[in-house]
Amino acid sequence: MEQKRAALTGIDGVYIPVSNRKQSEQWYIEHFGLENGGDYLLAGRQEVFIRERVDERVLTFRTNQWLDKGGSYEMPVVCFRSSDIDGLYEHARSNDIPVGEMIIHSWFKEFDFYDPDGNKLKVWQPNGQLCG
Numbered sequence: 440m441e442q443k444r445a446a447l448t449g450i451d452g453v454y455i456p457v458s459n460r461k462q463s464e465q466w467y468i469e470h471f472g473l474e475n476g477g478d479y480l481l482a483g484r485q486e487v488f489i490r491e492r493v494d495e496r497v498l499t500f501r502t503n504q505w506l507d508k509g510g511s512y513e514m515p516v517v518c519f520r521s522s523d524i525d526g527l528y529e530h531a532r533s534n535d536i537p538v539g540e541m542i543i544h545s546w547f548k549e550f551d552f553y554d555p556d557g558n559k560l561k562v563w564q565p566n567g568q569l570c571g
Contacts, residue, residue: 450485451486452479452485452486452487452488453485453486453487453488453517454488454490455487455488455490455517455554455560456490456491456492456496456497456498456556456558457489457490457491457492457554457555457556457558458491458492458556460489460490460491462555463489463554463555463556464480464489466554467487467489467554468480470530470531470534471519473487482519483520492556497556497557497558497559498515498516498517498558498559498560499513499514499515499516499558499559500513500514500516501513501514502514513559514559515551515558515559515560515561517558517560518549518560518561518562518563519560519561519562519563520562520564521562522564523564524541524548524549524550524562524563524564525541525548527562528541528562531552536552536553537552537553538550538551538552538553539551539552543566544566545566546565546566547563547564547565547566548563548564548566549561549562549564
């Protein structure tokens with residue numbers, strides 16, 4: 440009998456490093472609609488743990504495997520989904536949240552944003568579809 444191989448089955452949570460947990464949790468709730476789940480925030484059913492860091496590291500790395508022409512890109516580690524990316528983008532811009540340009544691909548839209556601690560994060564939504 441063949442033995443079943445162990446496998447990862449999903450992502451249980453993401454962890455975002457911040458300098459002030461309570462302030463950051465309020466910021467994510469106010470500006471991006473995350474919900475308070477007790478010891479974590481919820482983005483839909485995904486748990487987002489906001490944790491105070493003891494160093495100055497942020498969630499990014501550089502890659503040349505993202506842009507069409509192979510240029511260097513500061514890659515976010517976390518990508519959220521949105522059911523209203525246009526509204527979210529306008530809200531972020533009108534509240535002086537640093538955002539990249541809205542990029543419209545053939546089948547989805549995306550933009551990058553920075554939280555108050557300098558963590559770069561991404562938001563995306565399939566074109567013509569709701570996702571939560």
